[in-house]
Amino acid sequence: MPIKEITLMKDIIQADVPKDLSKIKTKIFFNLTKRQLLCFGGGALAGVPLYFLTRNALPRSLALLLMILVMMPFFLLTMYEKNGQPLEVVARHVMDTRFRRVKKRPYKTNNLYAALEKQAALNQEVKAIVWPVQTNLRTKKAKGNGKAAQGETDAGGKKAAERGAGQGQKAK
Numbered sequence: 757m758p759i760k761e762i763t764l765m766k767d768i769i770q771a772d773v774p775k776d777l778s779k780i781k782t783k784i785f786f787n788l789t790k791r792q793l794l795c796f797g798g799g800a801l802a803g804v805p806l807y808f809l810t811r812n813a814l815p816r817s818l819a820l821l822l823m824i825l826v827m828m829p830f831f832l833l834t835m836y837e838k839n840g841q842p843l844e845v846v847a848r849h850v851m852d853t854r855f856r857r858v859k860k861r862p863y864k865t866n867n868l869y870a871a872l873e874k875q876a877a878l879n880q881e882v883k884a885i886v887w888p889v890q891t892n893l894r895t896k897k898a899k900g901n902g903k904a905a906q907g908e909t910d911a912g913g914k915k916a917a918e919r920g921a922g923q924g925q926k927a928k
Contacts, residue, residue, distance in 0.1 A: 791834065795834035799827040799829075799830030802827065803830075804823070807819050807820060807822070807823040810822060810823075
């Protein structure tokens with residue numbers, strides 16, 4: 757029995773499956789995609805009636821050439837694809853870059869170092885405005901123990917000498 761299974765394995769048809777399945781398109785009818793069917797149908801609806809209407813008024817070769825010229829954009833919309841994008845997307849990108857966008861675009865970056873430098877300068881300016889007031893208050897408090905003889909008082913109304921003597925601090 758195992759010998760028959762081996763011979764059957766030789767008759768199996770193999771098919772290679774591509775690694776990127778995003779490029780595979782679903783086929784609907786006559787091995788055409790929905791987009792191809794719609795574009796070919798639109799071309800046929802525009803070109804064939806034009807040929808039948810103009811074949812009696814114009815020479816047949818000229819009517820046929822006119823039909824081909826009318827159907828050609830539909831054929832291009834159907835078959836042209838660049839980098840996985842259809843013709844109308846590629847045409848829109850070309851129109852954007854050629855006509856809608858500015859020709860010269862200045863190169864601008866978000867320079868974080870310059871922003872940090874600007875913030876540091878602003879901080880120094882704020883310190884220059886705020887810190888002198890605070891340092892003056894700190895120096896007055898620090899010098900308050902030394903000015904006890906001059907009779908300075910604190911917020912509670914006690915003199916610095918009384919504060920220092922009551923807490924056992926050394927006078928300078």
